């Protein structure tokens with residue numbers, strides 16, 4: 687179990703990226719959804735001990751993470767949003783090097799580990815090719831291989847499928863789904879379908895705050911009977927937005943399909959719609975935007 691209590695992080699420029707974040711995350715896959723700038727990467731970096739939060743506490747099992755970051759690192763697998771540079775060394779040599787850094791001293795054990803991981807992520811055939819020449823999907827699969835070195839109990843993956851084509855995204859998600867259910871896997875993303883496909887538990891982060899948390903099934907059920915859909919002309923969209931709580935608009939065959947949040951039928955032309963996780967996400971963002979400032983971390987004036 688990963689326990690995050692009242693975590694707050696303010697960058698030196700005054701941006702408060704995390705604001706009183708508390709979450710209890712059991713074993714299994716946990717989806718953290720949020721728009722750009724919500725604070726997802728900031729939270730991931732704090733959990734991965736790459737950044738010390740301004741306030742709050744993090745516990746993973748027996749480990750007080752802020753007091754003993756090294757103890758967490760020994761059991762952590764982290765796939766950052768962006769590796770930055772991709773070396774010209776081969777995938778096999780790089781994994782071997784990273785295994786040394788993870789403390790696997792025995793050459794034989796490393797060879798077995800590297801082979802098993804490369805086969806698991808389907809990169810065995812290209813093990814001798816330089817990572818610098820890999821496609822985006824191959825890089826991400828290499829990324830998950832390096833995160834799995836040493837059988838970590840906490841795995842953090844930060845927006846892993848952004849920029850991948852649907853086939854590679856699917857491949858990557860299948861890999862994540864195979865990771866054992868006895869470990870905590872945190873998947874940070876703004877792709878709702880990734881959470882729908884993979885995560886039995888989730889939370890939505892907006893402006894550095896957890897605004898919703900639960901199981902996708904329960905959160906979707908809570909919207910039952912509250913989502914309505916209509917197909918309208920593009921010119922009518924602004925008027926519809928003024929009249930209704932329009933949570934999403936989508937073009938379909940030259941017309942605009944709007945999804946509206948309402949306890950009863952909003953009027954002629956609207957049909958009841960089956961809610962999905964995307965409605966949960968958009969309704970949450972809509973309510974947040976209606977209640978306060980635009981999404982993005984809150985900027986505090988520093989005196």
Ligand SMILES: Nc1ncnc2c1ncn2[C@@H]1O[C@H](COP(=O)(O)OP(=O)(O)OP(=O)(O)O)[C@@H](O)[C@H]1O
Nearest residue numbers: 697699701703720721722723724725726727728983
């Ligand atoms: N090193 C930093 N210094 C100052 N501000 C930062 C720093 N890193 C992030 N921020 C700010 O903190 C807020 C949260 O950023 P963060 O990258 O954590 O969000 P995110 O949800 O991961 O966004 P994205 O989906 O775009 O990656 C943003 O306003 C961002 O500009």
